[in-house]
Amino acid sequence: MTMRRALAALALMLSAQSALAGPRPELDASQGQRPSGAPTALAARARASVAGLATPSSYDERYGVPTMIWADRTSDLATAKAAPNAAKPSYEGSARRYLGLAAGYYRLQPTDVASAPVRWIHDTGNGGVIVSFKQQVDGIDVFRDEVKVLMTRDQSLVAVSGYIPGQDLVQRAAGSAFALAPEAALAIGLEDFAGAKVPAGFRAAGTAEGGYQLFDAALATGDLADEVKPGNTLRVRKTFFHLSDALVPAYETEYMSSTQAYAYVIDATTGAILYRHDIMASDVFNYRVWAENTLPGRPYDGPMGNGPTPHPTGLPDFYAPPFVSTNLRSIQNGPISTNDPWLPPGAVVTTGNNVDAYADLVAPDGYSAGDLRDSTTAANTFDRTYDVTLSPSSSTNQRMAAITQLFYNDNFFHDWYYDSGFDELSGNGQTDNYGRGGLGNDPIHAEAQDYGGTNNANMSTPSDGASGRMQMYIFNPSGSASITATGTLTGTYAAGVSTTFGPQTFNITGNAILGVSATAPINGGCSAFTNAGQIPGKIVVLDRGTCSFNSKAATAQAAGAIGCIIIDNAAGSVPPGLGGTGIVINIPVMSMTLNDGNALKAAMLNGTVTLTLARLASLSRDGSLDNQIVAHEWGHFISNRLVGNAAGLSTNMAGGLGEGWADFHAMLMTVRPEDIGVGSNANWNGVYGLAGYALYPSVGASNSFYYGVRRVPYSTDLTKNGLTFQHIANGVALPSTVPTAFGLNGANNAEVHNTGEVWCTMLWECYASLLRDNVRLTFAQAQSRMKDYLVAAYKLTPNAPTLLEARDALLAAAYARDITDFSRFATAFAKRGAGTGAIAPDRFSATNVGVTESYVTGGDLTFTAKSLVMDLRDCDGDGRLDNGEMGRVVVTLRNTGTISLANARVTLSSTNPHVSFPQGATVRLSPVNPYQSATTYCVVAFNGATTAEVLDLTATVTEPGLVGTNRASTLYVYANADDGPSANETAEGNTSGWTAGGTPTTEGMWTVAQSATSVNHLFYGADIGTTADHTWTSPPIQIGATGTASFTFKAAYDFEKSGTTYYDGGIIEISNDNGVTWTDLGTSASPTYGGVLATGNPLAGRNAYVSTSTGFPTLQTFTVSLGAVYAGQTVRIRFRVLCDSGVGAGGWYVDDLVFTNIANQPFGALIDDIVPCAPLAVDDSPRELSFAVSGANPALGHTAFRFGMPAAQRAELAVFDITGRRVATLAQGLQEAGWHTASWTVNDDGSAPAAGIYFARLVTDARTVGSRIVMLK
Secondary structure, eight states: OOTTHHHHTHHHHHHHOSSOOSOOOOEETTTTOOOOOOHHHHHHHHHHHHTTSEEEEEEETTTTEEEEEEEOTTSHHHHOOOOTTSOOOOHHHHHHHHHHHTHHHHTOOHHHHHHOOEEEEEOOSSSOEEEEEOOEETTEEBSSOEEEEEEOTTOOEEEEEEEOOOHHHHHHHTTOOOOSOHHHHHHHHHHHHHTSOOOSOOEEEEEETTTEEEEEOHHHHTTSOGGGOOOSEEEEEEEEEEETTEEEEEEEEEEEOSSOEEEEEEETTTOOEEEEEEOEEEEOOOOBOOBOSSTTOOBOSBTTBTTTSSOSSSSOSOOOOOOOOOOOOOOSSOSOTTOOOSSOTTOOBSBOSSEEEEEOOSSSSSSOTTOBOOBOSBTTBOOOOOOTTSOTTSOHHHHHHHHHHHHHHHHHHHHHTGGGTOSGGGTOOOSOOTTSSSOOSOOEEEEETOTTOBSOEEEEOOSTTSOOEEEEOEEOOOOEEEEEEEESSOEEEEOBOOSSSSOSSEEEEEEEEEOOBSSSSTTSOSSOBTTGGGOTTSEEEEEOBSBOHHHHHHHHHHTTOSEEEEEOSSOOSSOOOOOOOSSOOOSOEEEEOHHHHHHHHHHHHTSOEEEEEEEEOOOOEEGGGBHHHHHHHHHHHHHHHHTTTTTSOOSHHHHHHHHHHHHHHHHHHHOOGGGGGSGGGGGGOOOBOSSHHHHOOSSSOOOHHHHTTSSSOBOSOTTTOOOOGGGGSTTOOOOTTSOOSSOTTOTTTTSHHHHHHHHHHHHHHHHHHHHHOTTTOOHHHHHHHHHHHHHHHHHHOOSSOOHHHHHHHHHHHHHTTOHHHHHHHHHHHHHTTBSTTOBOOOTTOSSOOOOBOBOOOSBOEEEEEEEEEEEEEOTTOSSSBOTTEEEEEEEEEEEOSSSOBOOOEEEEEOSOTTEEOTTOSEEEOOOBOTTOEEEEEEEEEEOOOSSOEEEEEEEEEEOTTBSSSOEEEEEEEEESEEEEEESSBOSSSOOTTSEEEEEOSSSOOOEEEEOSSSSOEEEEEEEOSSOEEEEEEOOOEEBOSSSOEEEEEEEEEEOOEETTEEOOEEEEEEESSTTSSOEEOGGGEESOOOEEBOTTSTTTTOEEBOSBOTTTTSOEEEEEEEETTTTTOEEEEEEEEEEOSSOOEEEEEEEEEEEESBSSOOEEEEEEOOSOOOOOOOSSOOSSOEEEEOSOSSBSSOEEEEEEESSOEEEEEEEEETTSOEEEEEEEEEEOSEEEEEEEOSOTTSOOOOSEEEEEEEEESSOEEEEEEEEOO
């Protein structure tokens, strides 16, 4: 079942669940919705682009709006300043102005721009200023949507990110009823969260900041198991959820139990779950924290101090650092300009304004009876020493020491990022916000030694005003695991172990023997051994593959072996872990790497090898003491709060970005100025492992300080970390020459922690590029800038971001402050494959397949718009380039490279011999900086054609700084053509006789599309991701009085389906009563319909064209027989696309309709130009016969004309329809010399002008001039 089916099946899901069956799937009802490419939206974007404001770099496919636009800072709009004596506008005022200029991109009205509430203003005193706006309906916030305007400090526009819905949706949503009571919505969400029915019993408990209502849920949750029981007080507030065509009234809430935490949005009308997001970020980490005794008091990596990072040798050589002692820090607060204290005077426990730290030892979740807070050992002193030789739970003193460390860490991170912009308005988590904005009463609940799990940690982050929860667990390292060989092979080798079968501790010695089976794999142990008589008392050596580890061990055990070794079948530097269950195993089982195993087998051929298999238990580690893990978890808090107010990282790719950001927060804490002095870290290319302490066993050897918890360590050295953009996609193998802990085949690259490795690697490349610039920046300056950029980038990142959108947010933040930093960052991203021209996978992809890498670091120019503008000489006003006419070829290019380009030239060419460029074919492009755009044009003229022709106008860009070949793009248009009537429809002539109808009107309406590689046009009906019924209706068609009629058309379609369930489709209908009733033509068509529309479609149960046509998008021919039924009648034909509320697909393309036996010519067709070119009217005395349309064209019901007579003469001005029938006579008889005007508001028969194509002709004795008119209604 696809994601959008979850809404339809919700009732069944709830009734079928008696207990929570595992993690809830992510759900976002907006997922999969696609824009229709409606002409109005495209026109609005074109107007904004022509204004020179900005160019989009990415779009949100759900709403058809940009997620990031970059200012064209060469334009007057982006750099306009106030007059010297004018008052300087506020940042908010300037931001509103820029938002107004960009409003066309977002379909915003002036009312939206003027009334959008400011959510926050990011101004640290350094770098760019960001102003965030939100949207409201009746004073209620639209869920998670916000648009952010980034400016330089002198108020020049840099970029706009995110989006808010406009008045078209706001006005439709205004006055919406919230039919469900808030407690009913709470019950729906809670039942889904708990997987069980809950009784009524929510009692109102007041209100909270942010528009929340509070409810006591003790009665409703009383019978729930502890692992799914949230706190007794739940909060809920009204919101509007943004679908592609509507703002849905809804309720927003969260539930957090000891084992899970989710945010929900519930439809306030239907009770459907619109949004479900896991707000708990879980990671396998180990925590231990010590700190510097000098300002700013930054935490050490862990109890081993900072010695493990960067890794002293940069090699996986089982480095074992010593423990270091703790320091007693005297501190009121961390590095924060406000000097807000962590604790009030006289405090005796670790409950402060920012953090409430305690050991959560027993159920229920949160601090309760049986849990433990750290207490003072003397006045204003928490002085307990953690004994690293004892278990975390060995004493109350041990636990309290861990609580102190956790409290210190979380407070430090809170303060360390405050002056970079993570303040109260941004939701930084404080009990008291000191009147500085934002919602208070939400300090982080930091839970040490949490009872709910082991070998893990997590951070749950609700939106501002509710406390985040950090759960730190105890880690149980696997202990020592080694294989020691003597005889013809000597040495000690790393070993992998099983945690699911076999003894967990052992120390045995025996001779090695290769297990041999009769069937393949011969040495695999998947069947009984043929050498079973030699096995008893020995250690069997087997190859990995074919059957499970558990089965191999069972074969060895059955043969009498005292132990078993399984050799990996793929290259790798770490022996594989051995999973599996099913057969009870009583003998020790270990694994070896392929390289070590091959050495062992070779030695066995030369004589006896004696092996000792040893596995000793390790002391547990307290995750609260591993500062890198704590920093990682706190990184989840800040990234979730700042991207969509805890609702923005809701997709798989966004979750991966969250993991990468979290790792990078650990890196920012870990990297220190003295690191450059470590021999293995020349030029900041050393190795950094994260969470080494938590994974490090107290006995034996481990490479935890090299790899940490990741597949490879963080390093700018590609031989130590070869991850690039492509490695977020499943199935892309990691570089085989790089030492890798696990996952070498890349099968699970899209898993969020694996994707996060790639993102953090890119961020580390950016940071390292600043650190290397040590002539310009000190270490402290580079570090401060990186923090500032990171926080600003969070605030610029759109909801559900792709990796490239997150990249652009960081680039924008740097660009607003320092172009050198921007260039360094762009180069750093390119080094890892995210350079110019890179393409990200679909934002909702679960596999991240579809990456296109780019390693370009030089100049690049991308065509963003090209058009023929007939504003110089368009004699007949038809917008086409005809004989004797001139226009402009206008091109807009965006610098998508990493350097400024000042010498670009654009050269126009055409293969058509009648084209010329009167002012020259080459024009200069204005200098353009990275991510800025520039527009230029070339004058084009046309002469000498005798028939209608196709023009190919190719623009070729040259610039010395461009990487690779020159850039070129071709515009295809018709020339020397006019519109005439036709009995057939090619979609190349005027198509105003066709009517687009249906709902919704905001997206998905039928339109006329053009091929990207030719002049060909065709009709297009979109298959969108929301319930829709869209029609494309022909003009009236007169069927011949006798005989049969038929028509053919060419089409290709792609409609949403799942197997043989057809969610969307298309049908053809006919009406003989001007559209009052319609008859389906499917049974008369060949090929005919292919399936039945599924439940949820507006025409569920009807046959339709479904699935995907043969060879899509190649057009195939369809024939529809009308027989003699409609002989002598006037009919209309319509094509109809029907969609359910799920995702969309490719849609329906229709072209080349050919009719037989019809009596009229209802369609437009291209014909040779029929109106000779005459000069347009001017304001001096006419020197020759002149004529122009002075009113609107296209027109809405009326228009006007102006004509000039060089001398008095008889003349007639009349309007004719497409069939040549006179419809209006506007002037007739003797006309005096001079200028004349005429209006067309009524026809000769007294009717109003109808929609259609018309020709206005001014006829005199000497000549005829005229123009085509398009009347829209």
